Amino acid sequence: MKAFILAAGRGERMRPLTDHTPKPLLQAGGKPLIVWHLERLAAAGFKEIAINHAHLGAQIEQTLGDGASWGLNIQYSPEPPGALETAGGIATALPLLDEQPFLVVNGDVYCDWDFNRARQLTAKTAHLVMVANPAHHTTGDFSLDGERVIYANGKQTLTYAGIGVFSPSFFAGVQSGTVMKLRPLLDAAIAAGTLTGEHHTGRWVDVGTPQRLAELDQELKNA
Template sequence: MKAMIFAAGLGTRLQPFTLNAPKALFPVNGKPLLQRNIEYLKSYGIQEFVINVHHFADQIEDFLKQNDNFGVEIQISDEREELLETGGGLVKAKDLLGDKPFLVMNSDILTDMPIDEFITFHSRHEALISLAVSDRESTRKLLFDENNKLCGWKDLRNGDSIIENPDFKQTLAFSGIHIIDPKFFELNTFDGKFSIMKPYMELMKSHEIYGFDHTDYKLLDVGKMESVPLAEEWFK
């Protein structure tokens, strides 16, 4: 399985560090986030990566070159001209991702979730998309039915929502990790700059999108300074 790591973002919540460097190179206990996630996925046998770049793109490319790509194969999806958000960035990288299901992960997420179990879950459900989710505090939640099938989205800050099934059974937070079948590209109707959640909200009405609940495992969004002390406690 290939993996794509989103490393193009501006990282404004990690300023002042990101005024001079990309958030993917933010160090936790001396080791940059991007390195941690390459090594984490590599430990589950993933050897081929796509990494998108925009903010201080040269620094990411130089970092990978200096470290011999950490012993894996890496292709760069270049967004220097325009930052395309998660959905647009994924579509731009389409030709690099192959014809088999692939994993996508945000560079500023740290977790000890068992990737092998996540892959097995995706295969067993024959899903178009599988989303890693957990029961934790978040301003936005995904809604799932009794079979863990996606049926909506809710913004807890302003009450905005998209609900396909009003009888949803649980609300869980998206963890920034997903497995996607390449059939997604044929079904997606969005282009340009867009959030990946937009096509997911459309496709949940007609296709299999499931949530993989990993609440029993650690997960931390290190895209904000207030998360750093806990990150350094959890991830040595």
């Protein structure tokens, strides 16, 4: 099973930190955010990793190289300035991901979800890892009815963690190089009753602001 790390975002809310450093390379606990993912993916037995990039992407390639430092093989999917959004970025990188379901991880989150579990989800067309709503996103995204992802309808909402398992067929209607968000595809899958998910109750941080980065940095240094 391969993994795809989303690392193309500009990181506007992180400025000025991201003016000269791509967001996934910002450090927390003494190492770049994306390296936490690489180490955990390697520990879970992943070998093949694809990473997209746009803003200052050359720095990501220079820092991570071919992945040999972690026992990984990393391939890159460069995107134009402004990037292609999540669905567009994944669709463009599909040639690097073969024809089997793959794990997707946002490069700017910190999470202790067990990446080994991804291999148990390969029968799903699309499966989202969701977490309790953080203080900066109290309205949440979706709800769960058992394993099926639904809209709230009075139920407790959860926030998409930026981690999921997807079949390549989920992006079949997205042309390579297209700018497209993930949400329209998720909405269509909810309407079709095919989107599944789970509630992760462990540690998760959306490292979206300098303050949250500083807090995570201190937490990891104290751990």
